[in-house]
């Protein structure tokens with residue numbers, strides 16, 4: 001299995017017996033779970049923009065959630081959420097755009113109109129894309145997931161000025177990678193199928209993403225992903 005990126009020392013997840021941080025004291029906090037693909041998106045955006053000192057990570061143990069999280073932080077009781085300027089915002093796709101628009105650092109969305117338009121199109125498709133992948137697990141997974149990976153391979157061919165979905169690394173790669181990463185691992189380990197086979201652009205996309213610390217620092221232990229998928233989505237395996 002692929003090795004994990006070098007991780008900075010990460011804080012331990014807060015549980016039902018943990019006190020809350022000093023909420024609404026002006027600190028910006030990103031509430032995540034280390035294994036959540038939605039939270040991973042915002043975590044990658046925060047890292048890539050170099051906001052490690054501006055946005056504190058607050059990991060939550062979702063299996064043993066502190067009651068104050070729902071009561072005082074985010075009534076939806078999900079991760080990710082972002083505490084910023086006296087408010088708490090949620091929804092990962094909104095949050096990656098919010099972090100890009102409201103914090104310093106390298107812009108994560110191109111200004112070129114053609115790229116912007118294609119980027120919005122890809123972002124509006126990502127929920128369908130990930131749902132199709134999860135649904136494929138109920139049938140002949142390799143065959144049923146193939147159109148989703150072909151979609152990505154074709155999208156990667158749209159701009160040839162870089163290996164990412166809009167040429168340069170952007171919010172769009174961030175929206176897709178947590179899900180593609182998980183299915184790449186599960187397909188390799190469970191179905192002995194390499195999703196990059198016959199998909200050279202997808203292979204290069206992974207290679208290039210794996211050179212970015214902002215992303216590799218957020219990767220989950222592959223074995224944890226396989227175990228979770230087997231338990232939750234593949235009980236027959």
Ligand SMILES: N[C@@H](CCC(=O)N[C@@H](CS)C(=O)NCC(=O)O)C(=O)O
Pocket residue numbers: 033035036037038039062077078079080090091092093
């Ligand atoms: N649409 C949300 C989904 C967030 C989500 O479902 N997070 C999961 C963890 S991966 C969660 O917090 N689940 C807790 C629950 O549903 O009780 C987003 O994009 O942020």
